Amino acid sequence: MQHINLGDLRVSRIGLGAMGMSHGYTDSGTDEAESVRTLHRALxxxxxxxxxxxxxxxYVNEELVGRALKGHRDEVVLATKFGLVSHGGAGAWTLDSSPDNIRSAVEGSLRRLGTDHIDLYYQxxxxxxxxxxxxAGAVGELIGEGKxxxxxxxxxxxxxxxxxHAVQPVSAVQSEYSLWTRGLEERVLPVLRELNIGLVPFSPLGHGFLTGTIRSTDEFKEGDFRYGNPRFSGENFQRNLRIADEVQAVAEQAGATPAQVAIAWLLAKGDDIAPIPGTKRVARVEENTAAESLRLTDEQIDRLSSLPPAAGETHPEGARQMLER
Structure with missing residues (x-):
């Protein structure tokens, strides 16, 4: 596994997003033992x-990660996030990045993760x-305190x-970025490179869509991120299948899986990019990390880069209002 820098942090070229182990998908939270095995296999x-x-x-995902990493803390760069839980009474899914709320949030995260410091703390x-x-100033104070x-x-x-960044140097920006979500290329990515800030793409596989295994939305239950999502609905979904088919065609040519091709395409975009494909299964983390050794040809990269934009927005209206893209 190769490594890159996110600011002063040295990280593996491919990371692991733990969200789906507890949250966001139809079968999230159904097999904690397999999730722990997946985290250990990733290490x-x-x-x-x-x-x-x-x-x-x-909270439960931080608790799961904390249990799984017990005895392995020094082996990882541990990232977590604040700002979508208001600890003053409004609760979950409330935007609150006030200094007092950050203070409350960090103490809870440290406790649940079983650590005395967080390596990368995102808003x-x-x-x-x-x-x-x-x-930024509040997080800077936490950095000064060693938390x-x-x-x-x-x-x-x-x-x-x-x-x-002018107040507290930003080491990394995490945003959705993949073959079917590329809006940051024009406005955000140039700023990151100007300021020497790393990019951590989440959902590099398009919430599973780019793996080519999703041909119907019938199995999605309410509560699944994809249930009713504009890109996974109606005519948009049918049009987007053509993108998955093109990724599959390149994968067959490259002797790889569609997931590996989608991740390798991201890695080819620069050595300041560390995607975090999420999974809760050992087999998938093995497949995803193998993408690090896949080298696509220039022709394959151009073919993938020329794919049409995905049909439909990435989020429903309410969630989309929280995005700056």
């Missing part, structure tokens, strides 16, 4: 970047009610990134 394969958040569950979504300078090593942002736009 064996050289994965060092492990990603979670207090909102996943809420989960930009809070329009709190100046980003105040949020946090590095500051990150998630789904932040160029102006927010610049303003935050």
């Amino acid at each position: 064996e394969l050289g994965v060092t970047l492990i990603d979670t958040a207090e909102i996943y569950g809420p 989960h979504r930009v809070d329009p009610n709190t100046p980003i300078e105040e949020t 946090v090593r590095a500051f990150g942002l998630s789904e932040a736009g160029p102006d927010t990134i610049r303003r935050a």
Whole structure:
């Protein structure tokens, strides 16, 4: 496994997103033992970047990761997120990146993760009610106290990134980025490279769509992120199957799986990119990490890059309003 830098953090080229082990999908939270085995197998394969958040569950995903990493803490760069739980009474799915709320959030995350420090602490979504300078300053204080090593942002736009970075250096920005979600290439990615900030793409497999295994949405239950999602609905879904078919065709040519091709395409975009494909299964983490050794040809990269944009928005309207893209 190769490694890259996210600011001063040295991380594996491919990380692991733990969200789906507890949250977001139809069968999330149904097999904790397999999730723990998946985390341990990831470590064996050289994965060092492990990603979670207090909102996943809420809380239970951090607890799961904390239990799984007991005795392995020094082997990982542990990332979690604040800002989608208001600890002053409003509760989960409430934007709150005020300094007082960050103080409450970090103590809970440290306790659940069973650690005395968080390596990479992201603002989960930009809070329009709190100046980003105040949020960055609060995380900077935690860094000074040794409770946090590095500051990150998630789904932040160029102006927010610049303003935050001016107060407290931002090590990484986490955003959805894949063959079917490429909006950050024009506005965000140039700013990250100007400021030497790493990019951590989440959902690099399009919530499973780019693996080619999803040919129907019938199995999605209410509560699954994909249930009623614009890209997984009606005519949009049928049009988007053509993208999956093209990825499959390149995979057959490359002697790889569609998932590996989708991840390898991201890795080819630069050595400042560390995707975090999420899974709760050992077989999938083995498949995904093997993408690190796949080298696509220039022709294959161009073919993939020329695919049409996915039909439909990435999120329903309410969730989309929290994104800066």
